[in-house]
Structure formats: structure tokens, C-alpha cells
Amino acid sequence: MSGARSAADHAGPDARRRAILDAAARRFAVAGVELTSIDDIARSLGATKGKIYHHFGSKGELVRAIRLHSVQLTHDHVLPAYRGGGDPATRLHRMAAAHVEVMMQALAYHRVVVETMRAHPHRGATQVERSLAAQTRALQGTYEDLFRDVIREGIESGVFAGQNLSIALHSLMMLLNAPVYWYRPRLGERGTDRDAIKTQIAAMALGALRAAPGD
Amino acid sequence: MSGARSAADHAGPDARRRAILDAAARRFAVAGVELTSIDDIARSLGATKGKIYHHFGSKGELVRAIRLHSVQLTHDHVLPAYRGGGDPATRLHRMAAAHVEVMMQALAYHRVVVETMRAHPHRGATQVERSLAAQTRALQGTYEDLFRDVIREGIESGVFAGQNLSIALHSLMMLLNAPVYWYRPRLGERGTDRDAIKTQIAAMALGALRAAPGD
């Protein structure tokens, strides 16, 4: 009685992988990674374990794939603002707004990221898992470099306070990730809430960097 | 061969509870809550499950107790700065510095808090667990109200930007919690690093609140 490809399945295997990832991210986001069983995810797909384990090798691989996708989404969404011209303050404001925006768009994915943030090396990770983790780390690194660049430029040009770059970057990222923790889209919301949030947080980010270092 | 009370045990049962909590927090912080078994914690104490389950009803109770202790520590450490006089900016700066300070002092406890932040209700929580969680929520609420008060006061007096209070508070808390994610005490550090961190973050927090709302 199976085999009847329906809905999003017609677009090929990658689309099916994606559908599984979406479902997994949603379940992980609401119930937590550890408390979500593979059967839960399969059930939310109207399928069984077999489907998931056909496309992914393990639960850990699922989590790593979600993490990687999250970072890719974020990087792709913020890069234009980085490449766009303007003084450091303007660029950083646009980047910050874009970051907050994508946090709220793909909320489930980013929730998984922050939950699994303090990468407990997950003893016994497979080869694929390690590879995904490595890609994620690398992309995350180049992503943070975008902000590091702009901050440094801003410090050198005097618009940002001359403080410790590493601390500033870490703090900025946490500030921009904040909505992942508390934002809950309201039913029937049309985007004005999101605009307010991203505008305010971007403004706060700029203010934080402009702060005088001494006190 | 047992029964020989040693080390910190002489100070009574509460001290033993505390020792267990410390060990649990440390293990949880380094390996993650889910990946840490009760046996792991017991081993790190030079004891067995029996000791832990004599003092705590369940693993969940352990986690909740750690969370509560974390909030209590933070509240107690920041309250003096709240009560101290000064204009809103000064008070908030002191409160922020105190918050960051206690984050780095009781790092393990706060790590557990942020890891279990998005409270997955943990289906089947016992009565004691629910009670601990309720106390934690309550205290967390009154703690955040300290900051809310000062922010509101600052907005009214014009030193802070007139932005959405809820978003500002959430963002501020995340900014102040940031060190929990990345700070690692260096061997033989004598406190100058911590001073630099808390000073810079407090300054950034002030700057974030002073930011102009519109853009």
C-alpha cells in the first residue's frame, strides 16, 4: 500500500531529504532533541523509521545536517548585506537585521542549533557525522568573520569603541541570536512584529558596539 | 568499609547535598545533561548511585535543584547593585557587571541552566520537581523585574531609548549571559581577565540600551 509518492515527494530525493529534515527540525524544536525519538519524527511525516534511516545514517547525522543547513541559510541571507557598500555602521546594521530576520524565518532549525550549541562531542560519532560537523564549523567560522571584519573596520575608523574584538563578536552574536530563544510567531501575524523585532535588535547591536570601553 | 565521613561531609547533610550538586553541575556542564549518567556523577564523587538517590529523588530533581541554586546565586549577587543608589545608567552598569561576574564564578551551574533553558516540560515530572521548577520560575521572574525596573526608569528619564521594554529586557539578559557559552577560565588566571570581560560587557549592555530606536 506504499510507494504512492505524494505531496513534496515529486521533486526528487533531495526534496525528500529536505522534508525529513524539516520535520525533524520541527519536532526537535518543540520537544527537544533527546526527548524526540526517530519514531516521533517518522510519525509526523506519516511514515516509519525505515524512511528516515534510508536517507540518514543516524540520529546524530540528522542533527548535524540540521545544524549545517541552519548555518548555510544564515550565511546566504546575510552575505548580501556584507557585500553591500556603506560605512561600517550601516553595513553592520543591515547584517544584523538580516541575521535576526533569518532567525525568525527558519526558527526550528536555529532552535536545534542553540540547543546543541555546546557541542558535546557525542562519543562514537560516525564518519559522516564528523564530516558534517567539520563543514558546519568551517562555514560558521567564515560567517563570523564577516562580522569580525566589519567590527574591526568600524573600530579602526573610530565609529566603534576600541574594545576586545573577540568579546565584542561573541556578545554580538548572542545578542542577534536572542530571538531564537524567546520568539514565538503569532497566528495570523503579517510580519510587522518581525520588523519591529529586527529593527530594535539591530539598533541595540549598533549601540552595543558604539559603547565607550572604559565604563 | 563505608560510613567513614570524610572531607566536606562533616558539615552536615546540607553540605553533602551541596557537594552532590556541585559534582552534578560540573559533570553536566562538561558532558551535557543527557550524556551524563547518575553513575558518572557518583563516580566523580567517589561514591555510588545509592548516595545520590538518598539525597535526590531523580535525575530531573538534580537538574531543577541546580537551576534553582543558579538563580538564587545570581539574584543574591546582583541585588546589592539594584538597591545601591545612582542614576539608572549607573545602576544598570553595576548590575550588569555583577551578573557577568557571577556567571563566571559559578560557571558550571549556569551552563546547566542555559542547556536546559527551553524547558521541555519533561513529561512525568514528580511533585518535588514541579515545586523546584515553580520556585525557580518565580525567583527568575523577580530577578528579571529588577532589570525591568531600571530599564523602565531609564526610559522615562530619557537616558535609555524608548523601545519595546520586553525585547530590550530579553536582549539584555542574553547579552549578559553570553559568557556562559564561551568563557573558559584559564589556568592560573588571577581575575584580570574576568574584570576585562565584565567591564566590556557591562559597557556594551549600556550602549545597547542607549541606542536610538528608529534605526
Add this chain to the structure above:
DNA sequence: AATTGACACCATACCCGCTAGTATGCTTTC
């Protein structure tokens, strides 16, 4: 001071549910 219970304290050994992962075979597709 010595004895005796009573209870706090903890070790040992055991159970058992839960879920990640696998083995297998039936469909559908190409």
C-alpha cells in the same frame, strides 16, 4: 559508662522501559 534501639546514610545487585539501530522483504520506479 555501657547498652540498645532507631534512623540516617550509603553500597550492591537487580530490574525494566525506552529507543537507536538492523535485518528483511515487499513495492514501485526507471
Add this chain to the structure above:
DNA sequence: GAAAGCATACTAGCGGGTATGGTGTCAATT
């Protein structure tokens, strides 16, 4: 007809929790 795609049924092991018994401590009693 070969291979991808997936359902079904099963296994295995980890770890949370418990049942039980032993050991020390302390207070009351004699």
C-alpha cells in the same frame, strides 16, 4: 530486472530507578 524507496518486525544495550541489606551515629535509657 535491478535498484531505489520504504514498511515491518526484531534486537540490544544503556541508564534511570528500586529493593535490600549492611554500617555507622546519636540519643535515650539504665
